[in-house]
Amino acid sequence: MVNDVIVSVLLVGGALMSLAAGIGLVRFPDLLSRMHAATKPQVLGLLLFLLALAVEFESWPLVPVLVLCWIFQLLTSPVSAHMVGRAGYRTRHLRRDLLTLDELDDVVARAAEGDPAGPDRTEATRREAGGGTA
Amino acid sequence: MSRQRIPLVTELPLVIWLVLVWGALWQDFSPGNLVFGAIIAYAVVNFFYLPPVELTGRFNVLWVVPFLGRFLYRLVVASAEVFWLAVTRGPSLRSAVVAVQLRSRSDFLVTATGHAISLIPGSLVLEVDRSTSTLYLHCLHIRSDEDAEAIRRDVRATEVWLIRLMGSRTDLDALTAEEARR
Incomplete structure (x- = not known):
């Protein structure tokens, strides 16, 4: 019971x-x-x-x-x-408009500007920035 | 095959875990069954090669129960919070991506922390930077910098618990030194 x-x-x-x-x-x-x-x-x-x-x-x-x-x-x-x-x-x-803070975005942006320390990540970010809008 | 031999001592935790799984699945922990399970576990570990997980070589049994208690309590709180947010906030919810720098450099401990915090303070690991031990977390319901700071404190507190539970000797010493300064 x-x-x-x-x-x-x-x-x-x-x-x-x-x-x-x-x-x-x-x-x-x-x-x-x-x-x-x-x-x-x-x-x-x-x-x-x-x-x-x-x-x-x-x-x-x-x-x-x-x-x-x-x-x-x-x-x-x-x-x-x-x-x-x-x-x-x-x-x-x-949806970026729903984020009050995005600290990863700064890192990705810095890597995309051509940081020689991270060639892989830079390459990946450029590719996504071009083709990820669909 | 060009693979390096792993000493049995490094494989031992994995073998013991596999034997326990074997016993649990058969629902039979008699010696004969366990010995047979150990033979199969040893064969499996050798045939299906995986890189060894580098444990920290330290495990404090005394912290297991307090850690589990805190974990379960926080799991209930986090689940209730998600429920509450889903009902009251729903579409108008605001989140954030927060970077948290951890103390430890050990892959094992960073992974354990990532696992624990995915479940307890309501965050989701988006990306890991191994070189600096930084976790990038997606957290629900962050309206201000204070909320983000609270999440950082929370995550680092969880890491402290894990270091006490199974962190390496150097991590533990660093933690003790840090607390002595405060």
Whole structure:
């Protein structure tokens, strides 16, 4: 009985976190802010679901599998958000009017002016500046 | 193949991790299963070659529980914040790209910090400058320079926790010296 209450609270909490991600995806204005919605609440939501499973099944051998699930989520979710965010920034899929501050832009601009220290980055930036407007 | 042999000691953390994964997936931690898992893990590590991850050679078990507690607490706060911003702000949200200079020069620690801060203070790592250990983060709801400064403090605080947990000896000494000055 007590278990059922705990499990239902955890499941509702996890579902709320998925709802948060969904609302964020719809309401946030650009790619980068949507990535926030897609990562943080999901990790917490999955944790709540896994906890609910552990409480429901009451079996110790299951716990390492659940821990493993969460560890892999922890490891992969920031990496995928980083890869999408990085690609999005480099291909100009962001709305600069929504940024109050952009300290990476200064670095890219300096590199584009022909800083001999970073030939690769300069080359990449020029190419994107020419072809990234589409 | 022209690859350099990795000593077993460097591979050991990876092998142990693979054995634990093996045991977890079989849901069976009996000695026989673990020994068989160790044989397979050793074969996998040797056949599917990856460059070794350079750990810092230090791990303080005492800091694990406080770090996990703080991590979970901040994860809940960050998730609730994203939820709240999604409902109340939505399309009118203003963000920023903030540069944060870290203390450590270790690739491993910079990666760990990047992972942790992607989840806890509500930021997204856009770009990493390895030469200066600078992370460029995308952060939600930054309206002023004070907000950006708060994010920088927050990220550097997370790095301090990670240095205490598993930073190298030199990083830890530098941190102690920095705190003594204050």
